[in-house]
Amino acid sequence: MQQLFTTLLTGLTLGMVYAAFALALVLIWRATRIVNFAQAPMAMLTTYVALVLIEAGYSYWLGFAAALLSGLVLGALVERFVIRYVDPRSEINPVILTLGLFIVLHALAALVFGARYRSFPAPFGLRGFQVGDTTIALTGFGIFTILSVLAVVVLLVLLFRYTDVGLKMRASAFNQEVARLLGVRVGRMLTLGWALAAVVGSLSGLLIAGGGLVHPSFMDGVVVYGFVAAVLGGLDSPVGAVAGGLILGLSLSLVSGYVGSQLVSLAALAILMAVLLVRPGGLFARVRERRV
Structure with missing residues (x-):
């Protein structure tokens, strides 16, 4: 029972990490209808910005804020000077x-x-909480990760459902010509979508790097699992991204703990194939195909 509890807590934290990256993919998909595979190295670059400041003697939180701000700028620049053309x-x-x-x-x-x-x-x-003689596999940084991702998904839901900016971003993504006729500045909305997605991606990079090792490829594996989580929950659903990340994280943690860590990648592929066969739009997709 202790092993199961530990495995589930590990999967919970891991799932939230995947969910953070999936949220970045979902945000840019909803804003521009593009799957951004460059999200991982963009997050990696902003994580290095934070690391440089921290190693220079500044506080962690200053580096944290600088990474998010650099993500905002990087996302806007990529859309404005690369994607737009x-x-x-x-x-x-x-x-x-x-x-x-x-x-x-x-x-x-x-x-x-x-x-x-x-x-x-x-x-x-980074040490689990001690309850009597038992160590719970949930760290202070793990709680911070969970709360950060939940806060982001709440803000995204509020943005897309209850603000004019969110509605304009979605309109720009679905039909640019109609949006322009309605007075929406499509270019600005697309730039904003990339910028916000890069901020969320930067957050995922910081959460993944925390307490670990950073190198130019440290985000490469996450892009695969984050993409699977986004597809699992539905590319149009921020809530689905979190649910997909949790399902994937718990599933892979159980596979690693009870079957073997060498089968984790195969298990992720099997989950992706099952979802695409049974519900291609994702478990939380609301868009249904129209029949004429």
Whole structure:
């Protein structure tokens, strides 16, 4: 029973990490209808911004804020000077471009920050809480991770459901011409969507790096699991992204704890295939196909 409890708590924290990255993918999909595979190296770069400041002697929270701000700026610049010039009539070209950005940003990080492993601090404890003679596998940083992701999903739901800006962003993503006729400044909305997605991606990078090692490829594995979590919950649903991350994190933690860690990637692939076969739109998708 103790092993099961520990495995579930580990999966909960891991699932929230996947959910944070999935939220970034969902946000940019809802705002621009693009799957951004460059989200991982963008988050990696902003994490290095925080690390440089922390290593220079500044506080963790100053580095944290600087990483989020740099993510906001980086996302806006990528949309304004790269994505915007791709042929909008093609759905595949922007995706291919984000894969190219993935490679370019990796190389840039290695040149600027180096390829060696560097320790990244955590603002809270990394040891589980002690209850009597039992150590609970939930750390202070794990609680911070859970609360951060829940706060982000609440803010995103409020943004898209109850604000004019959220409605304009969704209108710009679905039909730019109609949105322009209604007076929406589509270019600004698309830039804002990329900027906000990069902020959420930066948060995921900070949560993943906390208490671990940072190097130019430290986010590469997360992009796979984050994408699976986003598809599992539904690319249009922030709540679904969190649920998908939790389902994936708990499932993979159980597989790792009771079957074998070498089967984790295979289990993630099996979950993705099952969802695509049974419910292609995701478990929390609300859009249904129209029949004529």
